[in-house]
Amino acid sequence: MNTAFKLMKFLVLAIFILQTKGTVHAQQQLPVVKGLKDVYASFFPIGVAVMPQSLRDTAEVALILKHFNSLTPENAMKMGVIHPDENRYYWKAADSIVAFAQAHGLKVRGHNLCWHEHTPKWLFYDKDGKLVTKDVLLKRLKDHIDQVVGRYKGKVYAWDVVNEAVADDSTQFLRNSLWYKICGDEFITKAFEYAHAADPQAILFYNDYNTERPEKRERVYKLLKKLLDAKIPVNAVGLQGHWSIDEPGEQDLVAAIQKFSSLGLKVQITELDLSVYPWEKERRALRDGESTAFTSDLENKQADQYAMAFKVFRKFKNVISGVTFWNISDRFTWLDTYPVKGRKNYPLLFDQKLQPKKAYWEVVKF
Numbered sequence: 001m002n003t004a005f006k007l008m009k010f011l012v013l014a015i016f017i018l019q020t021k022g023t024v025h026a027q028q029q030l031p032v033v034k035g036l037k038d039v040y041a042s043f044f045p046i047g048v049a050v051m052p053q054s055l056r057d058t059a060e061v062a063l064i065l066k067h068f069n070s071l072t073p074e075n076a077m078k079m080g081v082i083h084p085d086e087n088r089y090y091w092k093a094a095d096s097i098v099a100f101a102q103a104h105g106l107k108v109r110g111h112n113l114c115w116h117e118h119t120p121k122w123l124f125y126d127k128d129g130k131l132v133t134k135d136v137l138l139k140r141l142k143d144h145i146d147q148v149v150g151r152y153k154g155k156v157y158a159w160d161v162v163n164e165a166v167a168d169d170s171t172q173f174l175r176n177s178l179w180y181k182i183c184g185d186e187f188i189t190k191a192f193e194y195a196h197a198a199d200p201q202a203i204l205f206y207n208d209y210n211t212e213r214p215e216k217r218e219r220v221y222k223l224l225k226k227l228l229d230a231k232i233p234v235n236a237v238g239l240q241g242h243w244s245i246d247e248p249g250e251q252d253l254v255a256a257i258q259k260f261s262s263l264g265l266k267v268q269i270t271e272l273d274l275s276v277y278p279w280e281k282e283r284r285a286l287r288d289g290e291s292t293a294f295t296s297d298l299e300n301k302q303a304d305q306y307a308m309a310f311k312v313f314r315k316f317k318n319v320i321s322g323v324t325f326w327n328i329s330d331r332f333t334w335l336d337t338y339p340v341k342g343r344k345n346y347p348l349l350f351d352q353k354l355q356p357k358k359a360y361w362e363v364v365k366f
């Protein structure tokens with residue numbers, strides 16, 4: 001009896017210890033993770049570019065609501081999508097994103113009003129197929145901005161008014177787009193004036209890429225300075241942040257933020273992703289034997305680069321008013337198709353199963 005009692009006591013104790021250990025272990029595996037937006041609450045809002053489909057996917061919605069407090073429609077507000085014919089607007093996709101944001105108390109950045117890409121076919125031509133005059137094109141731009149900015153007034157707090165107007169060729173200043181060919185640089189000044197008139201409260205951005213490369217940085221600075229000197233209502237600059245594990249270096253990133261903010265402009269990182277491949281502009285096919293694996297070496301390099309970038313963002317929290325990621329997770333990124341179609345990329349903080357990556361832990365550890 002005595003022995004049986006002792007054995008029972010031993011078994012109860014053993015089960016208790018095992019259960020307790022199990023609990024502790026389970027808790028260690030599932031730490032209570034605050035969302036990115038909560039970790040950065042005293043710094044700046046954290047945004048993400050979305051498509052309407054993502055807002056119907058339960059798992060992606062959960063991830064968005066946990067980590068982000070600002071949305072950018074990835075494509076839904078681009079001119080080619082929202083204004084497909086001169087007298088027809090397609091609001092459905094953009095409306096659904098704005099409605100989702102309103103329902104969940106998220107901010108919305110509008111993207112974008114004037115860009116050389118994603119333009120509708122009708123925009124630059126008359127009914128005989130000839131290029132329109134400057135007056136006609138500016139009138140079309142004004143109508144577009146009045147309609148789009150007007151519709152979302154009070155719901156979209158910031159607009160990328162002009163996107164990528166500076167040339168890729170470092171010996172040129174402005175891009176020789178049809179906007180430029182027809183209007184000269186007036187399309188830029190007018191776009192800001194029309195946007196300001198349509199919603200005087202909205203924060204108006206000039207948005208561009210490779211803004212940390214010294215030669216591009218200087219030309220973007222020159223444009224912004226010219227606009228400000230002419231009293232054009234530009235309030236902020238968007239550094240797209242389509243970066244890679246190799247660039248920008250810390251010095252160039254710091255120099256860009258300092259240079260632009262010295263003009264009194266707020267700075268946002270508007271389209272952040274860190275490609276695991278070196279930057280290439282031209283589209284090309286996947287090469288035979290080209291590796292597309294996310295190796296632990298790439299994972300570590302990417303984590304270091306994200307750590308560096310967010311260290312700099314935190315340091316400049318007084319001038320940085322937002323950081324937005326371009327897509328939600330590595331499940332889908334525009335970099336899977338550009339510049340190399342079919343080359344899987346892994347540029348974001350969440351993996352293809354929507355789980356936080358090494359880079360995520362670097363970003364929240366400070």
Ligand code: GLA
Pocket residue numbers: 074111163209240242271334
């Ligand atoms: C640019 C544009 C974005 C988007 C990306 C690629 O950065 O500003 O709208 O098209 O290219 O997705």
